[in-house]
Amino acid sequence: DVKVTQSSRYLVKRTGEKVFLECVQDMDHENMFWYRQDPGLGLRLIYFSYDVKMKEKGDIPEGYSVSREKKERFSLILESASTNQTSMYLCASSPGIEETQYFGPGTRLLVL
Amino acid sequence: SQQGEEDPQALSIQEGENATMNCSYKTSINNLQWYRQNSGRGLVHLILIRSNEREKHSGRLRVTLDTSKKSSSLLITASRAADTASYFCATARTGGSYIPTFGRGTSLIVHP
Numbered sequence: 001d002v003k004v005t006q007s008s009r010y011l012v013k014r015t016g017e018k019v020f021l022e023c024v025q026d027m028d029h030e031n032m033f034w035y036r037q038d039p040g041l042g043l044r045l046i047y048f049s050y051d052v053k054m055k056e057k058g059d060i061p062e063g064y065s066v067s068r069e070k071k072e073r074f075s076l077i078l079e080s081a082s083t084n085q086t087s088m089y090l091c092a093s094s095p096g097i098e099e100t101q102y103f104g105p106g107t108r109l110l111v112l
Numbered sequence: 113s114q115q116g117e118e119d120p121q122a123l124s125i126q127e128g129e130n131a132t133m134n135c136s137y138k139t140s141i142n143n144l145q146w147y148r149q150n151s152g153r154g155l156v157h158l159i160l161i162r163s164n165e166r167e168k169h170s171g172r173l174r175v176t177l178d179t180s181k182k183s184s185s186l187l188i189t190a191s192r193a194a195d196t197a198s199y200f201c202a203t204a205r206t207g208g209s210y211i212p213t214f215g216r217g218t219s220l221i222v223h224p
Contacts, residue, residue, distance in 0.1 A: 103154030
């Protein structure tokens with residue numbers, strides 16, 4: 001079974017802090033994705049990566065950056081957390097860009 | 113930007129009844145996927161249907177695709193309380209970005 005893990009289920013941070021969200025997949029997938037999910041807005045793509053060290057902006061990249069130094073690991077960075085970044089963050093991986101995505105359990109981030 | 117939209121937004125039924133939810137999209141697609149999300153968890157892939165397919169089955173799930181109407185439906189037969197979840201469609205567009213784009217979801221409640 002494909003397994004996608006995220007470093008934390010719940011996280012509480014202060015405004016202005018630098019926040020790292022880590023995602024690891026164990027199926028050698030080329031593609032990895034970061035989404036945020038907010039009530040009434042569904043999933044919105046923040047960034048995705050189709051290869052090591054490669055990244056592309058999604059629909060809402062502002063305030064975020066990403067890092068993919070190894071194929072299995074994709075990190076989402078909030079350079080200076082703000083309250084409007086309080087959300088559920090979901091990581092996913094897929095073998096092909098259009099194919100089935102496998103999701104992690106999510107990280108619920110609260111920024112105070 | 114939202115490509116697929118699920119309808120209805122919320123659905124409440126009794127155990128044993130069938131549940132039907134629909135997804136409409138705007139542009140031509142290569143495939144359409146349905147996912148389930150239990151409360152507070154990550155998404156789980158249910159079915160992928162390609163643009164040249166009209167119907168697919170998986171257990172109690174039946175998905176149809178009508179590319180002329182740009183719509184898909186997900187039917188869950190003989191529903192169970194454990195089917196209570198949010199259901200999302202994701203469409204991979206032809207041309208431009210191929211990344212599947214998720215709708216806002218249908219919230220299904222199955223009463224025991």
